[in-house]
Amino acid sequence: ADAYTKLFAEVRAGRVKPLYFLHGPEELMKREFLRELMTVVLPQGDRTFNLDILHGDEFDPQTFDDRVQAFPLFAARRLVVLRNFDALSTSLRERVIERVASLPDGLVLVIESAQEKLETVAHKKLAEVVGRNGVAMPFAALDESETLERVLARFRREEVRVDPDALDLLIESVGTALIDLSNEVDKLVLAAGTTKHVTRELVESVVGKYRTVSLFSLLDSAGSSAPANVLPRVATLLESGEEPVFIVAMLLRRVVSLMEVQRVLAERGRA
Secondary structure, three states: OHHHHHHHHHHHOOOOOOEEEEEOOOHHHHHHHHHHHHHHHOOHHHHHHHEEEEEHHHOOHHHHHHHHHOOOOOOOOEEEEEEOHHHOOHHHHHHHHHHHOOOOOOEEEEEEEOOOOOOOHHHHHHHHHHHHHOEEEEOOOOOHHHHHHHHHHHHHHOOOEEOHHHHHHHHHHHOOOHHHHHHHHHHHHHHHHHHOEEOHHHHHHHHOHHHHHHHHHHHHHOOOOOHHHHHHHHHHHHHOOOOHHHHHHHHHHHHHHHHHHHHHHHHHHHO
16 A cells, blocks of 8 residues: 555656556556556646557557657657556567667656566566666555545545445445446445435445345355355356356355454453
């Protein structure tokens, strides 16, 4: 969290580096950083001719070279963003790294990757090259407390009051991935309207009652019900289109919570 604060503060103060390598799974924080960077580097009127967003899965080396070498038009700087560096072939990764080592004045280049630990030689080399003249920043997934605080901060900014049981249901239903929660929070803020109040019933209506009721019932029964009672609830969620991976993740979270409760109770018993 401190690293994010420092990174955002540097950009907001106008201290922009020519190179950024943003790597890791936390997509929402990347988006927020890019939004801040764009605001500082390219005021609204300068973006038409000076902003290029390229994608690794549609990468054309000549287009990349042209965009990187182009001069700013009616502006002081240009901003080029290369998303999904991971999709490039080995040879194309090397080509990008070669270009990154020598960039023209007035260019700000941002390269994105989903890898947090930089497992390939090219990823490590890119981070090393970027680190000499810019910032290579890991965007690790936020832990649950940080995610919750950001969600609450969003509600506070909108002056929306959220009931504790509504917040619990939102987390249980959507999970703790910040990008998923952010989308649902935006919907809830709009749905709350002039009442500025998010209730459990509002969460059910916005997120989808089948999901909130079924998933909450499933998690509530985990560890306390026989498998014969739990499996039909799993089947209901799967038939409704819920992702199996999400169901497993939520069940694991509940198991970990139950184990923690068990540990605390055992310690109290010894005391």
